[in-house]
Amino acid sequence: xxxxxxxxxxxxxxxxxxxxxxxxxxxxxxxxxxxxxxxxxxxxxxxxxxxxxxxxxxxxxxxxxxxxxxxxxxxxxxxxxxxxxxxxxxxxxxxxxxxxxxxxxxxxxxxxxxxxxxxxxxxxxxxxxxxxxxxxxxxxxxxxxxxxxxxxxxxxxxxxxxxxxxxxxxxxxxxxxxxxxxxxxxxxxxxxxxxxxxxxxxxxxxxxxxxxxxxxxxxxxxxxxxxxxxxxxxxxxxxxxxxxxxxxxxxxxxxxxxxxxxxxxxxxxxxxxxxxxxxxxxxxxxxxxxxxxxxxxxx
Numbered sequence: 001x002x003x004x005x006x007x008x009x010x011x012x013x014x015x016x017x018x019x020x021x022x023x024x025x026x027x028x029x030x031x032x033x034x035x036x037x038x039x040x041x042x043x044x045x046x047x048x049x050x051x052x053x054x055x056x057x058x059x060x061x062x063x064x065x066x067x068x069x070x071x072x073x074x075x076x077x078x079x080x081x082x083x084x085x086x087x088x089x090x091x092x093x094x095x096x097x098x099x100x101x102x103x104x105x106x107x108x109x110x111x112x113x114x115x116x117x118x119x120x121x122x123x124x125x126x127x128x129x130x131x132x133x134x135x136x137x138x139x140x141x142x143x144x145x146x147x148x149x150x151x152x153x154x155x156x157x158x159x160x161x162x163x164x165x166x167x168x169x170x171x172x173x174x175x176x177x178x179x180x181x182x183x184x185x186x187x188x189x190x191x192x193x194x195x196x197x198x199x200x201x202x203x204x205x206x207x208x209x210x211x212x213x214x215x216x217x218x219x220x221x222x223x224x225x226x227x228x229x230x231x232x233x234x235x236x237x238x239x240x241x242x243x244x245x246x247x248x249x250x251x252x253x254x255x256x257x258x259x260x261x262x263x264x265x266x267x268x269x270x271x272x273x274x275x276x277x278x279x280x281x282x283x284x285x286x287x288x289x290x291x292x293x294x295x296x297x298x299x
Contacts, residue, residue: 003194004061004068006030006052009039011153011183012110012190016069017045019191030061052091058098065102067194070095071110072130077251084250089129096137106142108193109134110186113149113179113205114261116270122258123251124267135201144193147271148181148206152288155220159292159299167229168217171238172259177210179268182288185281205271208281216285223289224296235260 003020007013008031017027017040027045030052031037040047050057052073062068072088099107114124115131127147134143158168185208193204211219217228233241235256242252261267271278 001066001195002026002028002064004028004030004048004065005045006069007071007073007110008033008036010071011151012071012187013069014043015184016187016190017043019187020194021045023191023195025195028061028065053094055094055097055101058094059101062098062102062104065104067106067108068099068104069108069110069190069194070134075126075251077247080248080250082248084123084248084254085126086129088126089133092130092133096133099137099141105140106199107134108144108146108190110190111145111147113147113271114258114267115145115147120266121261122256123254124258124261125254142199143201144198145201145203146186146190146193146206147203148186149179149208150181152180152182152208152283152285152291155216155288155292156295159296162220162224162226162228162296163299165229165231166226167231168213169231169233170259171233171235171256172263173213173230173232174262175212175214176265177212178216178262179207179210179271180285180288181206182208182281182283185279185283188281189279203274203277205274205278206281207278209284211285219285219289220292223293 003025005013005017005027017029021027021044028048029040029045030048032051034049037047037049048061072091075084075087076082111131112124112127114121115127118125118128131145161167161169186206189204189206213230217230221228239252239256242255243249
């Protein structure tokens with residue numbers, strides 16, 4: 001199959017490309033960084049160097065392909081001029097135009113937990129607007145929407161407070177198992193969805209592991225040889241600390257609201273309703289803890 005992969009050589013896109021190349025597929029990797037071209041070609045893929053905001057470039061890249069894996073680059077949470085909730089929607093509207101221009105008939109879209117709603121999910125509402133933009137494609141375009149849980153890598157953000165205060169400091173704590181996802185498991189699910197002949201529209205939730213807050217700090221603590229506390233602060237306090245750190249007011253509020261959604265359980269309501277659409281991965285929290293310990297030691 002001729003498969004397009006956006007996301008350059010990111011934590012999902014690279015293992016996804018490696019897996020598909022090994023299976024014998026013709027892979028084109030889209031990257032805005034021309035310095036990535038040699039590495040992409042070394043993997044055995046074709047490099048398409050250009051911007052995903054360039055409809056002409058996307059149209060040319062998609063033309064003749066069987067399927068494309070679509071994602072949106074991380075938003076700059078520190079730029080107050082960016083409308084974070086609509087940023088992904090704008091990118092997906094350009095994807096839509098390029099899909100229509102090129103005649104592409106199947107896509108696998110990386111969304112997120114929370115992508116089912118525009119409210120009650122804080123910052124993750126931008127995934128809802130992205131999904132809605134793609135849903136406007138004609139019915140003969142097959143769409144698989146991937147909604148993974150929070151990435152394990154998000155936990156890396158706590159390294160500084162663990163080093164300085166031997167604590168994770170945030171505005172929520174859960175006694176119920178909280179779901180997490182590994183990019184490697186997401187890549188495996190994406191590879192399967194890209195290469196099946198299924199048509200129509202479907203949503204797949206992806207969970208690698210589920211752990212309580214106490215288990216999380218226990219596993220991380222054992223990995224780094226330290227005892228870690230979990231300290232909660234009011235959502236308003238966390239929001240102000242994000243702004244003090246330089247985050248845009250919209251982003252700071254979005255992350256605080258996201259923690260509120262975790263505390264209340266609202267974030268996971270749609271997940272609970274669609275247990276049949278969950279794919280469970282193989283990378284467990286203990287596996288991630290090894291990577292965490294290495295990053296901790298090198299920080």
